[in-house]
Amino acid sequence: MTTAAEIVFDHVTKRYAGRDAPALHELSLEIPAGTFCILVGPSGGGKTTALKMVNRLIPFDSGDIRIDGRSVRDIPPVELRRGIGYVIQQIGLFPHMTVGENVATVPRLLGWDRGRLRSRTTELLELVGLEAADARRYPAQLSGGQRQRVGLARALAADPPLLLMDEPFGALDPLTRLRLQTELRKLHREVGKTVIFVTHDVDEAIQMGDRIAILREGGVLAQYDTPDAILAHPADAFVAAFIGEDRALRRLALRTLADVDLAPAAGAPAGPTVPPSTTVRNAVSLMLETGEERVTVADGDRVLGVFRLSDAGALL
């Protein structure tokens, strides 16, 4: 399961009749194969429009979109869509089909035999954190979080090289959303497909993205880079305002104490003791709260080193 596609947007423009501002203005983006790319921005920024152009649910006026070098205009829409996983906010599971039948939808369209369908369904349900027995249940019997897991399994069923996700966790409660975000990142590391993920939540974008594309109103690309680079050097006032005034702290939240160089521990442990999985930001927060200038980083009984408040500044 390591097929991944490279996606290129080439000066894509879309105008709706009767409106002054274009929905998308000359959008150009290169998404390398296997990247988790997030489209983020305020409403009206054109991010969902851009996403739906990739599988031709929305036509574009000019420019081009290429998947592995092939223009989407050259592929018949139905064939194109069967090769792309599509996950939407309201999920859209077929209520009259069981979970298993839902997941097997695209493979069935592609003519897989029953044995292969069954084993693939079981494999996918376990991959997204459900049980094989859930295949016999109906969507109405599942919770929101479970339904979205089925939606994800359904999108991955035919092993497409590209996944399009349109605010998939928007309708879920914060706890479920957090859990699914973490699991999706883990899944992406395992499965390695190219993902284009739309959200209006800048925190979600920073947490999840390999690359983030910020689209401002009028469908103009404001900045496209890694989360750390955007936080360190916002391209303009709009991006700076969008990502928030606490961007320095957010950069610190991207790294854990396991990733940074620690000073050697000298003598008895100084300050509070924390595990290496603690983010730098949380360590700073703890130091400010307790008035200590350092924390000891320990993995169980093994002391790994010491992290000082002044070290945090040096990271930025």
Add this chain to the structure above:
Amino acid sequence: MRGHWGDTLGPALVQHVELTAIAVGIGFALAFPLSLLAHRFRRTEHPIGVVSALLYTIPSLALFQILVPFTGITWTTVEIALVSYTLVILFPNIVAGLRAAPDEVLEAARGMGLTRLQVLTRVELPLAVPAIVGGLRIAVVSTISIGTIAAFLLPKGLGYPIFLALKEPTPFKTEIYSAGVLSVALALVCDAALVLLRRALVPWARRAA
């Protein structure tokens, strides 16, 4: 009573079932393609709806009178009137059923690569079954009821024993009651059968969390 059954009520019941089955069968055969058309081409829905509603407002006896010069005093006249009534009932129900699929389900289906025909056959039609069966229930029950008026034209159906009995100088009440009770019983049995049919066809509705 047993004598009446052999001579009058038994055959009347059978004729009535025939009458209803033909009317609903033809009505459905006409309403279904019209509904698909109205679903596909939204603009045709209103004209079709208006024409069938017009037909429905014409009282059945009057409709018989209008048809008799053209089709005579025959089975056909009665059936034409009954079919037009079932059409009026079935058409809006089937169209509403086809619209029952939620938008996000249709978007997901389309985005996954189902062709338009596949969206219709694999998503919209299965989800339309409850509304279609609902329409059939109403159509069957009303046809059984309106069908008793056929007796004014032809000596057939469960209306006939009632009609005959009323013509006697002293109306023979047992005839009227038995024919009436039979019509009601027929309607109830058909309704129950359709409910069972729907339950068989719609397993997902029974198991909500």
